[in-house]
Amino acid sequence: MRKKLMLGTSAIAEGAIEAGISYAASYPGTPATQILEHIAQHSDVKAEWSVNEKVAYEVAYGVSLTGRRVLCSMKHVGLNVAADPFMTSAYLGIKGGFVLAIGDDPGAYSSQNEQDSRFYALFAKIPCFEPSDAQEAKDMTCLAFDVSEELELPVMVRSITRLLHCYSPVSLGERRSEKDLKIEKNPETMIAIPKHVIKLHKRLNEKQKKINEVIKKYKLNKIFKGNGKRGIIACGITFQYAMELEEKLPILKVSAYPIDEGLIKSFVKNLEEVIVLEEGYPLVEQITRKIHPNVKGKLSGDLPLEGELGVDPIMKMLNKTKDICISGSNEYLLPRPPVLCPGCPHREFYKSLNEAKPNFVTGDIGCYTLGVNPPLNAIDTCLCMGASISKASGIATQGVSRVAAVIGDSTFIHTGIPALINAVYNKSNILVCILDNSSVAMTGHQPTPSIGVTAKGDETKILNLEELCKACGADSVSVVDPYDKKATLEVLKEGLDKPGVNVVIAKRACILTAKKLKS
Ligand SMILES: Cc1ncc(C[n+]2csc(CCOP(=O)(O)OP(=O)(O)O)c2C)c(N)n1
Numbered sequence: 001m002r003k004k005l006m007l008g009t010s011a012i013a014e015g016a017i018e019a020g021i022s023y024a025a026s027y028p029g030t031p032a033t034q035i036l037e038h039i040a041q042h043s044d045v046k047a048e049w050s051v052n053e054k055v056a057y058e059v060a061y062g063v064s065l066t067g068r069r070v071l072c073s074m075k076h077v078g079l080n081v082a083a084d085p086f087m088t089s090a091y092l093g094i095k096g097g098f099v100l101a102i103g104d105d106p107g108a109y110s111s112q113n114e115q116d117s118r119f120y121a122l123f124a125k126i127p128c129f130e131p132s133d134a135q136e137a138k139d140m141t142c143l144a145f146d147v148s149e150e151l152e153l154p155v156m157v158r159s160i161t162r163l164l165h166c167y168s169p170v171s172l173g174e175r176r177s178e179k180d181l182k183i184e185k186n187p188e189t190m191i192a193i194p195k196h197v198i199k200l201h202k203r204l205n206e207k208q209k210k211i212n213e214v215i216k217k218y219k220l221n222k223i224f225k226g227n228g229k230r231g232i233i234a235c236g237i238t239f240q241y242a243m244e245l246e247e248k249l250p251i252l253k254v255s256a257y258p259i260d261e262g263l264i265k266s267f268v269k270n271l272e273e274v275i276v277l278e279e280g281y282p283l284v285e286q287i288t289r290k291i292h293p294n295v296k297g298k299l300s301g302d303l304p305l306e307g308e309l310g311v312d313p314i315m316k317m318l319n320k321t322k323d324i325c326i327s328g329s330n331e332y333l334l335p336r337p338p339v340l341c342p343g344c345p346h347r348e349f350y351k352s353l354n355e356a357k358p359n360f361v362t363g364d365i366g367c368y369t370l371g372v373n374p375p376l377n378a379i380d381t382c383l384c385m386g387a388s389i390s391k392a393s394g395i396a397t398q399g400v401s402r403v404a405a406v407i408g409d410s411t412f413i414h415t416g417i418p419a420l421i422n423a424v425y426n427k428s429n430i431l432v433c434i435l436d437n438s439s440v441a442m443t444g445h446q447p448t449p450s451i452g453v454t455a456k457g458d459e460t461k462i463l464n465l466e467e468l469c470k471a472c473g474a475d476s477v478s479v480v481d482p483y484d485k486k487a488t489l490e491v492l493k494e495g496l497d498k499p500g501v502n503v504v505i506a507k508r509a510c511i512l513t514a515k516k517l518k519s
Pocket of ligand 1 (some may be wrong): 077407412440441
């Protein structure tokens with residue numbers, strides 16, 4: 001057995017490789033990005049960066065339809081984008097094992113919110129595994145493929161930044177062989193049209209009992225005996241927090257959902273106080289409150305509802321002096337907020353945009369969001385990926401003039417293109433600025449379709465953004481180098497004053513990528 005020190009992301013990737021996956025699809029997003037990177041760079045498994053999470057999910061679903069195993073990974077908010085195929089795929093079920101690895105980000109270290117994906121799994125009525133360390137992340141991902149095929153359902157493996165971005169030792173097993181290619185056709189179970197939906201939903205509901213049986217069979221939720229009348233229900237990584245406590249309290253370790261209420265009942269039966277630890281929203285606490293009168297957690301106000309939980313608030317709640325300083329204790333660390341790099345082309349673009357004096361600037365998500373910081377103060381709103389152009393259109397419908405939308409190249413391809421078509425179709429008067437730095441810089445310089453390289457490093461066709469915007473019907477499309485201040489200012493001023501949908505593509509490679517290309 002090989003033992004290696006690895007990141008949680010790599011552990012999940014290795015679990016999938018060990019399970020014999022034939023393909024992996026993802027769209028970058030912290031903390032899940034390195035799952036696909038590991039597969040693409042450290043194995044012979046075919047892998048792709050899809051243009052967004054919905055597409056990644058659908059590509060993965062297609063692979064599963066061939067009877068082969070597939071891993072789809074994304075960050076938590078990516079699942080909002082993929083929610084449409086995700087929800088209905090549970091009704092249809094899967095063929096080859098389908099595992100959805102989700103990276104949640106309590107503490108929003110690199111995200112627009114702190115949503116808890118366990119609720120999505122319950123919403124879709126599929127099983128969700130939650131490892132407590134990298135070894136479990138590897139083992140549970142591998143097991144999730146067997147469970148997926150046993151239940152004919154996608155299985156979610158939910159983990160969080162703290163686990164995914166930490167190194168710990170992982171023992172690797174033998175890699176299993178790929179599944180045989182097997183194409184089946186059955187309209188009643190493979191086509192989600194209204195006349196099949198009720199039957200499909202019934203089938204999904206009937207699987208719920210089996211999900212509980214499978215979770216029991218693999219002993220994913222376990223009771224550890226301890227001393228005293230105070231017990232802990234610890235979900236996922238919080239099991240490690242519970243182990244930090246000096247006294248040996250009884251622990252119910254939760255690693256799989258939906259959680260069997262009967263198990264909680266038997267655990268809390270002789271306890272006077274139950275502490276529920278979970279990273280994310282108080283899901284298990286809510287259930288436990290129905291069962292036991294004395295529950296301490298986030299809903300009781302004993303632990304914070306927001307931010308990463310970590311160990312410190314638990315120690316504080318229990319009146320312990322031990323200060324572990326995992327999270328929140330910024331007094332020990334100098335803050336290091338992200339900033340635009342020296343020489344970043346985005347900064348030069350914003351200087352010109354500020355000079356062009358737009359009335360309102362709708363921002364988007366990427367390195368260029370950092371234009372919000374002083375001294376640039378260049379953005380007035382930021383919501384989610386792809387929203388800049390549609391928000392600008394909405395503002396312009398109310399007669400506000402000189403509205404500019406700022407969006408990166410990857411974000412434009414992700415969800416900006418439909419918004420551009422919408423703006424043209426609905427006769428908006430807006431300026432759309434695409435900041436094309438030829439990479440997905442924010443998440444670690446992954447390639448985009450506009451540079452002609454795949455996740456595996458192979459050459460592929462190049463998407464021409466200028467031609468694309470013209471084909472969408474933009475009234476004007478200009479390409480400028482943001483380092484050329486005079487030309488940039490000119491097209492921005494013109495674009496803000498002219499009616500219609502005017503597009504300015506500010507094109508210059510990210511300073512870090514450009515450096516790498518030169519060396
Ligand atoms: C739905 C969703 N998926 C993924 C992410 C992670 N993410 C943040 S910004 C970004 C793309 C940034 O690339 P680009 O638009 O090219 O801008 P750059 O960072 O290169 O300036 C991604 C993938 C996210 N925040 N939301």
